[in-house]
Amino acid sequence: MEKTKFIRNNEDWWALWIGLFVFVVSLGTFAGMDLLGWGVATRVWTDITKSMAAVSKAYAGLPGFLALVFTYIFMLVIMSVGAKALKFNLKEFAIGFTVIFWVSYGCWLIGNWAYIAATPNQLKAFNLRWALGLTGEAGFIVALLVGLILGNFFPGVTTFLKEATRPEWYIKTAIVILGASLGVQAAGATGLAKAVMFRGFAAIVEAYLIYWALVYLVSRKVFKFSREWSAPLASGISICGVSAAIATGAAIKSRPVVPIMVSSLVVIFAVVELLLLPFLAETFLYHQPLVAGAWMGLAVKTDGAAVASGAITDALIRAKALAATGVNYKEGWVLMTATTVKIFIDIFIGIWAFILALVWVYAIEGKSGQRVSVGEIWERLPKFVIGYALTFLAMLWLALQAPGLIGAARLSTGESNVFRVLFFVMTFFTIGLVSNFRKLWEEGIGKLALVYVVCLFGFIIWIGLVISWIFFHGIMPPTA
């Protein structure tokens, strides 16, 4: 019975259920049923009245704004089912979700304005002489900046939206949906997909072993933190931010306040990385797109910021490569690499926490009477990862077994992608909302922030880049 209670009260599981629900409904295309075709697709625009339309041609008669309203209602309903099961305050959640949805969509729309989004090859079509060429994904940055402004200068707004400000839930749901799109892509280049997966796995094994040990050493020897602080700090800074800090805190039985304080810094610095690293990658790595993708997965902490930075980098690098070299890479491979790396990191959190628990119980604390259960690995496995694997493998299998159905598979993932993108935008906006930079001015935070800055910007980002380069240089995405 305890297990059932656990399932019902965990955002991870509800990201899995909701993501799978969208995926299953989208499969209607295989039976000739276009069940999600009314979802809103946003185009790069100069005339706002032509900026949105239904994603499927079967719904061509549906006005764009109505498609947006239907999309909002659908997302509100499915998320409210999860919110109800999770025992959120449903009224506050619905109001908060509504505000977050519409503000996020507004940001997405701004990002798709041709002067911001149009790439050089699109200028003629829009009759423009110049544009920033950031692609529609600039909407993610707009959403993040608006979220940061509201989160840091209007704390009342943040409090008002608190019940629905759940970036990790949104990104995890999006990742489950994303698995299907990446499965269809992988079917078109199975050798490349296998290489990305194995090399992603190899990269994170290296990152875990090198990152953690170095951060722990710096924290203990240079900054003189205790073991209770050093272990969650090492996991939070080096591996996967919030979830790793919490898992490690639990594994070594630290007081709950330790991972919580570490996590508050993780979120802030993840935003800094999210604003910097994709543009650095665009400038220096546009000729090695998958190195850039792996770098985002290895260097940017928290699921939301890492996958989000993968999405921006994907768009920026494709636009830059097209402008600078004339090579038009297929969309999604940079994002796939970043997501694969991040997913492997998430899978390994449980294993790493288990190893640390063993070391702490048997070697450091010497409590021979205590036992560490292997079941803790399962307990700490983020469950949305299962959803990502399921949708990825199901779509890959379908596309490989029945190549004639690839059109239906593309339509299906194109329609579910509408919701994936909107969950992404909402993730960016809510990451901004929860990133309270005033925390950095809190008394006593200096030492904690310093160890973070020294480790993150001193070596983690650069070791991540070297590991990404070693495993991914020369591996190129297919061209469109």
Place this chain on the structure above:
Amino acid sequence: MAPQVQQPKVADEMAQIPYEPFLPVEGKLIAWSLVLGAVLLVLLVWVSYTFFTG
């Protein structure tokens, strides 16, 4: 009215961090981790460039 829960302050927590000598077992944990990382790097690079060429 519900009693106010006192949130721990970062400054207090930082001030209370005790000095703990660096144990040999911690050194071993770090050394093993880095050595294993170096050995596996060679192995994983070889496997990647031999069997997973893309």
